[in-house]
Amino acid sequence: MNKVNLLDLDRTALQAFFLDLGEKRFRTEQVMKWIYHEGVTDFAAMTNLSKPLRARLDQLAEIRLPQLLQPRLSSDGTRKWLVQLAGGNCIETVFIPEEDRGTLCVSSQIGCILDCTFCATAQQGFNRNLSTAEIIGQVWLAHHALGGGRAGSREISNIVLMGMGEPLYNFRNVVPALNLMQDDLAFGLSKRRVTLSTSGVVPTIYKLREVSDVSLAVSLHAPNDALRNQLVPLNRRYPLSELMAACSAYIKGLQPRRITWEYVMLDGVNDSDAHARELITLLGDIPSKVNLIPFNPFPQARYRRSPPDVIDRFRQILTAHGLTTVTRKTRGEDIEAACGQLAGQVQDRSRRHRPVRMSAA
Numbered sequence: 001m002n003k004v005n006l007l008d009l010d011r012t013a014l015q016a017f018f019l020d021l022g023e024k025r026f027r028t029e030q031v032m033k034w035i036y037h038e039g040v041t042d043f044a045a046m047t048n049l050s051k052p053l054r055a056r057l058d059q060l061a062e063i064r065l066p067q068l069l070q071p072r073l074s075s076d077g078t079r080k081w082l083v084q085l086a087g088g089n090c091i092e093t094v095f096i097p098e099e100d101r102g103t104l105c106v107s108s109q110i111g112c113i114l115d116c117t118f119c120a121t122a123q124q125g126f127n128r129n130l131s132t133a134e135i136i137g138q139v140w141l142a143h144h145a146l147g148g149g150r151a152g153s154r155e156i157s158n159i160v161l162m163g164m165g166e167p168l169y170n171f172r173n174v175v176p177a178l179n180l181m182q183d184d185l186a187f188g189l190s191k192r193r194v195t196l197s198t199s200g201v202v203p204t205i206y207k208l209r210e211v212s213d214v215s216l217a218v219s220l221h222a223p224n225d226a227l228r229n230q231l232v233p234l235n236r237r238y239p240l241s242e243l244m245a246a247c248s249a250y251i252k253g254l255q256p257r258r259i260t261w262e263y264v265m266l267d268g269v270n271d272s273d274a275h276a277r278e279l280i281t282l283l284g285d286i287p288s289k290v291n292l293i294p295f296n297p298f299p300q301a302r303y304r305r306s307p308p309d310v311i312d313r314f315r316q317i318l319t320a321h322g323l324t325t326v327t328r329k330t331r332g333e334d335i336e337a338a339c340g341q342l343a344g345q346v347q348d349r350s351r352r353h354r355p356v357r358m359s360a361a
C-alpha cells in the first residue's frame with residue numbers, strides 16, 4: 001500500500017485524513033507544527049502524540065521530502081539548489097536575499113510545456129507536474145538550509161512561483177502548496193508575499209481567483225498579439241484581449257494590490273518607444289506595476305539584452321505616464337540562477353506537447 005505523504009496535504013486535507021482515522025481535529029495542528037515549525041519529519045519524535053498513534057502514522061503515512069543537491073552561491077549572495085526528485089529528475093530553487101527581504105523562487109513543474117522563445121527552461125522540454133509535497137518541500141528544505149528558525153525569525157519573507165514550469169498548468173497541486181505557504185501552521189506568509197507568475201492561462205486565472213487571492217504576476221513581454229504570438233506561443237490560444245479581461249477580474253477587490261507585469265527586454269525586438277506607448281494603452285486602467293527584466297542569456301539563445309540606456313528610456317516613458325515601473329536587478333547570473341536561466345536536469349523530455357493542445361488545468 002502506498003503511504004500518504006503528509007506534505008501533499010494542506011490543512012483541510014490533513015483534517016480529513018485525521019477524521020478518517022477517527023482522530024480528533026487538533027491532531028492536525030499538532031502534526032503541522034511538528035512538520036513546519038519544528039522541522040520534524042519522523043513520527044517517533046512527535047512526543048505529544050500517543051505511542052499508538054505514532055505507530056499508526058508510521059504504517060499509513062510518511063513525510064517525504066525531495067533532496068537538496070549541490071547548493072551554489074553567487075557572488076551577489078543568491079543561492080541556487082538543484083533539487084532531486086523521485087525518478088531522478090532535478091529541478092531548481094533559488095533564494096534571493098535583499099536588504100529588506102528574502103525571496104524564494106520555487107519551481108512547479110519538471111521542465112515546461114510552454115515554448116517561450118527566450119527562456120532556457122523551454123529548451124528542456126517537459127517531463128511532469130510536481131506534487132504538492134515537491135513544491136512545498138522546496139520551501140521546507142530552503143527554510144532549513146538557510147538556518148530555519150521559528151516563524152518571525154525567518155530568512156524567507158516572500159515566495160514567488162517563478163521557477164521552472166507553468167504553475168497554472170499544475171493547478172491541482174499548486175493550490176494546496178499556496179495554502180501551506182500562507183497557513184500560520186506552516187509558513188504563515190501573507191497573501192501579498194506569495195506571488196504566482198503565469199504566462200496567461202486565462203481560464204485558470206479565473207479559477208485561481210475562486211480559491212485564492214495570492215499576488216499575480218503575468219509574463220507579458222509584448223504589447224500586441226502579433227509580437228506576443230512569437231515570444232509566448234500560448235498567446236495564440238489566449239490572446240491579449242482575453243488575458244487583460246482575466247487580469248482585471250482577478251485584481252478586482254484586491255486593491256491596493258496590483259498586477260505585476262513582467263516584461264523581458266530584448267534588444268530590437270520589444271524595446272522601442274512605440275512598444276512602450278502601446279503597452280501603456282494595453283494596460284489601460286488595470287492597477288499595474290511593470291517589472292522590466294533585462295534578458296538573461298543562455299546557450300543557444302537567439303536574443304540579446306537591450307542596452308541599459310534603452311531600458312532606462314522605456315522605463316521613463318512608462319513612469320512619465322504614471323505607471324510604476326522598476327527594472328529588475330539581475331541576480332545570480334554567475335550561477336545561472338537568473339530569470340529564464342533555470343534548466344534543472346530533465347530526463348525523458350518526450351512528453352512535450354504543443355501548448356495549443358493542453359487542457360487548462
Ligand code: SAH
Pocket residue numbers: 116118119120161162163164165166167197198199217218219262264293294295296297339340341
Ligand atoms: N511559466 C510562468 C512561471 C515562470 S516565471 C511564467 O511564464 O510566468 C519566469 C519569468 O522569467 C517569466 O516572466 C519569464 O518570462 C522570465 N524569463 C524567461 N526567460 C528569461 C530570460 N532569458 N531572461 C529574463 N527573463 C526571462
